[in-house]
Amino acid sequence: MSAHFPGLVIIIPLVAAFLILIGALLDRRLAFPLTALALLxxxxxxxxxxxxxxxxxxxxxxxxxxxxxVGIAYRVDHLNALVLVAVATVAFVNLMGTRELVKGLFEDRLGPFYTLYILLIAGLQGIVVTGDAFNLYVLLEIAALTGYALVGMSEGRAPLSSLNYIFIGTVGASLYLLGVGYLYLVTGTLNMADLAVRLPALYPSKVVVSAFVICLVGLCIKMGFFPMHAWLPNAYSHAPDPVSSLVAPLVTKVMIYVMIRMMLFVFTPAFAFDQMAISEPMVWLAIAAIVAGSFMALSTRRLKRMLTYIIVAEVGYMVGGFWLGNRLGISGAILHIVNDAIMTLCVFLSAAAIISKVGSDAIDDMQGLFKKMPVTMGVFVVAGLSIIGVPPTCGFFSKWYLISGAVAAGQYGFMAALLLSSLINLVLFFRIFEIAYFEPFHDHHGDHGHFVSAVQEAPFEMLVTLVVTAVLLFALGIYAGDIVSQIIDHAIPVGIT
Amino acid sequence: MRFLALITILMVGGLLFYGTPDFPAWGDPESPASLHVSPYYIEHAVEDTAVPNIVTAVLADYRGYDTMFETAVIFSAGIACLFLLRIYRRKSTTTRLYRHNLTGITLRIAKGGKLPEGSAEFERIDSLWVPYDMIIKVTSRLVVPFVQLFALYVIAHGHHSPGGGFQGGVIFGAAIILYAISNDLRRAFRRLNEKAALLASAAGVLLYAGTGLMCLLLGGNFLDYSKLADLLYTDAIMARSHGILIVEIGVGLAVMAVMVSLYYNLSSAGRHDEGL
Known part of the structure; x- marks a missing residue:
């Protein structure tokens, strides 16, 4: 059976999607257990x-x-196996944690919700496993389409943000498809490994250069890389909370994986780094992304919006780390894909728990939260420390690799941007901790000056998942060395030093 | 902003111009796209799959996995539309129109009024109801069965001529939508209600994925139809041909049901009350 693992990892959620819809037509309460079983x-x-x-x-x-x-092949190496586990973990943990929230928000449409949820995961996992450039596009469509629907299903500006996301996301996906079309035009194949064999002879061709640029721009749009990030903050901050905590950790990270896959294993490093000579501008764009994302995060006083701007900066970390072009930088980028997926999940889940109790996502409304929700805020602190980059949480280690890579490549601008971003994250999170810890909780019936100390925690399963993600943050930090030496080192082609 | 957009468009245009000179010549038989994988399909499709239409062989067998996900894309579109638009809690704030069949008098029954539901003398009508639509009704009644028959032909004949599940499914869906437009939404529900449409859309894709899963259980890789040979009492090559037919039927069912479900949700803005 283990020979079929690469297929099964997609087939289980895919087949489950249809069964969930059929099951939910019989009884809505079947939707959740079926989804949980399939994702497990x-x-x-x-x-x-x-x-x-x-x-x-x-x-x-x-x-x-x-x-x-002739046919479509899945090719699983260390790189996609690692990202695949990260995607599957985030999907499952988020599913378990948001059960009550989803029930409250989509009580009458649980069947369609979980069908879309699991199709999104099937799409993302398919993108990660596939070894076929066109198959990747088809799965991109599934992931995008279900993502648009999930993001749009909320009050207020969510439908508009989702519409924007559709327009920009479609442009990005179409550009990727056009690039793949160009590659097919000159090679006659869609298989990634076969492309990598046939392309080197064609590197002087202008078609290959165009394909490279078109693909890269398309992927940068899809991953929300500055200055093509405009869709991201609105889409992710207006989305329903259980959806933000799913798409925010996964979609951008998977697209960064696709960029790494295309650059290293379809176009070779020799072409991407040396012949195209765009490493320098890409790193500078990444610096711009980190600085802009950090300052935009500083300028908002809404929790979810702040977190989405942090994502813009984090995308800059990974793209910049990759385009440093050395082993340390690329290791840092790949490690950060995993770490950032869990960190983002952790902060968005705690944000969802906070918003569900406080009823608003304004930072100023979070007074006295450490008393009201001690566990949630404890986990939020751990996630914040990890995003800032404090050891022994995992955020420190990927940042360490990225900074070492920047030093080794002589990109001191990138190093400075990473340090600046850490400092700004420090301000961002301690601003929240201060409000939530020192300022008393206001009684809405009038300010009598007394504390309302009643503990009002999030639902039990939410707390459990929050604690699990916090433990994961430590575990990923403690085992960072093993992950790099056992997995990531084998994922990067030997030619890169 | 407009200036930036102009610059972006000029850059994209320039990029497209930049790449064009190195394109292979139009229709060049020596172009890479016609030398690498394509000759394999042309030379081996019939002996591999016993399907004369190479496009169908590539679509549903060599690259059948892509096609399964394309069907899943259509399914997702249907579910996305349902998820976003469907209004489950009926608001009884709207007034309803009932027509007395014998006298042609229309009653407007406001919220809270007693509805003549189940009465043979009254018929519920849409607010855009037109009295004299006999020509439309009779014509569509004549056309619908032939459209459906043609749809079945297109689905079944994908092996030999242009066609297949997607095209046939759309045509079949169009027939039901035509019926819904020429009559009204409630009458279409009596033929194919919302749940049945959803069930059919899921069942269609499930037929595709389930066929693949069956191949896996019989010891092959996912979607390797040749492993169905024992089940279908044929040899491995004919099994591929039959496997393609089975998945095409699944595609047709799913596409038909999704088209209808999309129409139901879009035409009534998710209320499933009054259509176009």
Whole structure:
């Protein structure tokens, strides 16, 4: 059975999606357990796959039994096995944690909600496993379409933000498709490994150069890389809370994975880093992303909006780290994909818990929250420290790799931007801690000056998942060295030093 | 902003011009796209799958996995529309119109009024109801069965001629939508109600994915139809041909149901009360 793991990791959630809809037509309460079961199965398969890859190396799976390039093949190496586990973990943990929230928000449409939820995950996991450039686009469509629907289903400005997201996201995906079309035009194949074999002879061709630029721009739009990030803050901050905590950790990270995959394994490092000579401008754009994201986060006093701007900055971390072009930088970028997925999940989940109790996401309304929600705020502190980059949380280690990579590449601007961003994150989070810790909780019936100290925590399963994510943040930090030496080192081509 | 947009468009245009000179010539038989994978499909499609239409063989077998997800994309679109638009809690604030069939008198019953539901003498009508629509009704009644028959032909004949599940499914869906437009939404519900449409859309894609899963259980890779040979009492190559037909039927069912479900939700703004 383990030979089928690469297929099963997608097939389980896909088949479950249809069963969930049918089950929910019979009884709405079936939707959640079916989703949980399928995502758990998918998570276990992903973990099994990672173990198998660590033991035996690259795993291939030929769909419909046709060998590539005639058919579609999945090719799982250390890179996608790692990202796959991260995606499956975030999807499952978020599902368990937001059960009550989802019930409250979408009580009458649980079936469609969980169907879209699991299709989004199937799409994202498919993007990660596939070894076929066109198959990637098809799965991108699934992930995007379900994402738009989930993001748009909220009061106020959410539908408008989702519409914006649709327009810009469609442009990004179309550009990627156009780039793949260009590659097919000159090579006659869509398989990534086959493309990598056939492309080097064609590097002087202007078509390949155009394809490279078009693909990269399309992916940068999809990942919300500055200055193409305009859709991201609105879409993620207006989305329903259980959806923000799903799409915010996953979608941008998966798109960064796609960029790494395309640059390292379709176009070779020799082409991407040396011949195109865009490393320098990309790193400078990343610096701009980090600085702009950090300052925009500083300028807002809304919790979710602040977190979305932090994502803009974090995208800059990863893109910049990758384009440093050395082993340390790329390791940092890949490690940060995993770490940032869990960190973002953790902050967005705690934000969801806070918003559900406080009833607003204004930072100024968070007075006295440490007394009211001690566990949630404790986890929020851990996540904040991780985003700032305090050891032994995981955020420190990926930032360490990124900074070492920047020094090794001589990109002191990038190093300075990372340090500046850490400082700003320090201000951002301690501003919240201060309000929530020192300022008394205001009684809305009039300010009598007395504390309302009644503990009003989030639902139990939410607390459990919050604690689990916080523990994961420490675990990822403590085992960062092992992750790098056992997995990430094998994921990067040997030519890169 | 407008200036920035202009610059962006000029840059994209320039990029497209930049790449064009190195394109292979139009229709060049020596172009890379016609030398690498394509010849394999042209030379082997019939002996591999026993399907004369190469496009169908590529679409539903060699790259059948993509097609399964394309069907899932359509399914997602239907569910997304349902998720966003459907209003489950009925607001009884709207007035309803009932027509007395014998006298042609229309009653406007406001909120809270007693509805003549179930009475043979009264018929509920839409607010955009037109009295004399006999030509439309009779014509569409004549057309609908032929459209449906043609749809089935297109689905079944994808092996030999242009066609297949997507095209046939859309045509079939169009027939039901035509019926819903020429009559009204409630009458269409009596033929294919919302739940049935949803069930059919899920069942259609499930038929596709389930066929793939069956291949996996029978010892092959996902979607490797040749493993269905024992189940279908044929050899491995004909099994691929039959497998393609099965998944095309699944695609047709899903596409038809999604089209209808989209129409139901869009035409009534999710209320499923009055359509176009």
């Amino acid at each position: 199965g998918s998570l276990l398969t992903a973990i099994g796959l990672l173990g198998k890859v660590i033991q035996t190396g690259v795993v291939e799976y030929h769909l419909a039994g046709w060998a590539p390039p």
